[in-house]
Amino acid sequence: MSAAPSAEEVLADLPPTAAVWCSGLRKRYRKRTAVDDVSFTVGRGEVLGLLGPNGAGKTTVIKMLLGLVRPDAGEVLLLGRPSRDPRSRAKVGYLPELFRYQPWLTAAEVLDLHVRLAGASVPAAERRECLALVGLADRTGDRVGGFSKGMQQRLGLAVALVARPEFVVLDEPTSALDPIGRADVRDLLLSLRSRGVAVLLNSHLIGEVERVCDRVVILDNGKIAAEGTLTELLGQRELRLRLDKVDDAASARLAATGTLTRDGDLFTVALPADPDSGTVPDLVADLVELGVRVHAVEPGRISLEERLLDILRTGTEEHR
Numbered sequence: 001m002s003a004a005p006s007a008e009e010v011l012a013d014l015p016p017t018a019a020v021w022c023s024g025l026r027k028r029y030r031k032r033t034a035v036d037d038v039s040f041t042v043g044r045g046e047v048l049g050l051l052g053p054n055g056a057g058k059t060t061v062i063k064m065l066l067g068l069v070r071p072d073a074g075e076v077l078l079l080g081r082p083s084r085d086p087r088s089r090a091k092v093g094y095l096p097e098l099f100r101y102q103p104w105l106t107a108a109e110v111l112d113l114h115v116r117l118a119g120a121s122v123p124a125a126e127r128r129e130c131l132a133l134v135g136l137a138d139r140t141g142d143r144v145g146g147f148s149k150g151m152q153q154r155l156g157l158a159v160a161l162v163a164r165p166e167f168v169v170l171d172e173p174t175s176a177l178d179p180i181g182r183a184d185v186r187d188l189l190l191s192l193r194s195r196g197v198a199v200l201l202n203s204h205l206i207g208e209v210e211r212v213c214d215r216v217v218i219l220d221n222g223k224i225a226a227e228g229t230l231t232e233l234l235g236q237r238e239l240r241l242r243l244d245k246v247d248d249a250a251s252a253r254l255a256a257t258g259t260l261t262r263d264g265d266l267f268t269v270a271l272p273a274d275p276d277s278g279t280v281p282d283l284v285a286d287l288v289e290l291g292v293r294v295h296a297v298e299p300g301r302i303s304l305e306e307r308l309l310d311i312l313r314t315g316t317e318e319h320r
């Protein structure tokens, strides 16, 4: 008869817990309520965007998740354990909003220091790769005191990523970066997600959040004003086409792509939730083939920025 599995083996067979689970988080500073009854989850491999105006409570939530601020009420599980447990904290990478590294250290030394602080063992080649990943390959031996703001932010990203985290928290990771740097961070986030690493992204650059996040939590006055996937928050993707010479066959072709509405020569097709890359070009090619004259084709869905402003304005009115 085989021996009964150990508790470790039983745990290893369970589905992985969420990267973060928090429930009923509250925090007051004197008379000011910074965070009021906030609950959400970040799944493994999920990129969650945390949005909201200045002072909404985003950084306070992040600090409570990481055990850096003690909540007045509520609970947090980080990688399945209490957030103060060093075993979970060792697997979390954090880029704080305000940070400053020791100016007398070189980039490579800053990374070495953080690897040691995390109690991790990361081979030198991997540490160098990490600096290369954030675009600092040729500055590894330079002192941080001589770095530009954007270079310091890149180093901060390397620090957050170097100890092979399972959950990464990035508080305004691109505020000092140039457009190429921002695009690099986007690619970085997508590659983390593909490796099953969960990411919590706090950014005022809403277009950036819209491009990379699977789900968004919007905070306002310390409370969750809205949350959901982009499709839940923004509605389905639409395609708007300005067409003429549309006969029955062309109408049928349009309707086969998604629910069709028409207003004169403006046709709107609600696209499937996850259209493949051929959906739109195939439709246009078929319409042309059917003799339709295609004057314009444009995506139609409100942007996350418009939706955010709408939610915050409505919230404010409800508040009055």
Ligand SMILES: Nc1ncnc2c1ncn2[C@@H]1O[C@H](COP(=O)(O)OP(=O)(O)OP(=O)(O)O)[C@@H](O)[C@H]1O
Residues within 6 Å of the ligand: 029, 032, 033, 034, 052, 053, 054, 055, 056, 057, 058, 059, 060, 061
């Ligand atoms: N240590 C503190 N002492 C007193 N009040 C604080 C402290 N930290 C945060 N607050 C207050 O809590 C509220 C939320 O602040 P928080 O920094 O979490 O907002 P935020 O959403 O991250 O803002 P921003 O987008 O400007 O970074 C603010 O009213 C702030 O003044």
